[in-house]
Amino acid sequence: MSLRAVVDRAVSRLLAPFPDVSRRWAERSATARAEGPVPWTAFTKRFADARVAVVTTGGFHLPDQPGFDCDRGDPSFRAIPGDVDLGRLAITHTHYDTRDARQDPNILLPLDRLRELVDEGAMGSLAPTHYSLMGYIPQIGALVEETAPAMAEGLRREEVDVLLLTPA
Numbered sequence: 001m002s003l004r005a006v007v008d009r010a011v012s013r014l015l016a017p018f019p020d021v022s023r024r025w026a027e028r029s030a031t032a033r034a035e036g037p038v039p040w041t042a043f044t045k046r047f048a049d050a051r052v053a054v055v056t057t058g059g060f061h062l063p064d065q066p067g068f069d070c071d072r073g074d075p076s077f078r079a080i081p082g083d084v085d086l087g088r089l090a091i092t093h094t095h096y097d098t099r100d101a102r103q104d105p106n107i108l109l110p111l112d113r114l115r116e117l118v119d120e121g122a123m124g125s126l127a128p129t130h131y132s133l134m135g136y137i138p139q140i141g142a143l144v145e146e147t148a149p150a151m152a153e154g155l156r157r158e159e160v161d162v163l164l165l166t167p168a
Helices: 003-015 019-029 101-105 113-118 140-157
Strands: 051-057 077-082 129-133 162-166
Touching: 003 019, 051 077, 129 140
Parallel strands: 051 129, 051 162
Antiparallel strands: 077 129
């Protein structure tokens, strides 16, 4: 592990009890601002008929997928199958304390909980594919121009009605 990764991990553990400090840092270091009105469409479907997908910035990936570049930041994503055994997933991320997510991946990738909702009939179905990114992405241009459109196309293709975003 690089020195930067060690420092990032230590800082994330030190700042975890102080969310206001993290929020102020994020506000000052933001490299992109939203422009124009937020696109909004009212949700009119019943949840019992809806298909749900998860997008997380937790840095999850399958063992045969490459890990994320924690030193330079990484705008890429990893496609996670909806039927994956969460115990198989690895986490490559040094910009938050990953201990709890490693112990219970459902904290950031709640596929087991969503499967329970589907089994109970409260949610229609799980999407075949979910997406994981690493939250440290200084390459905003690549995220906006390549990564987000590619994920959006996959979500459209799989007819996802509800998207659960879980930031790490």
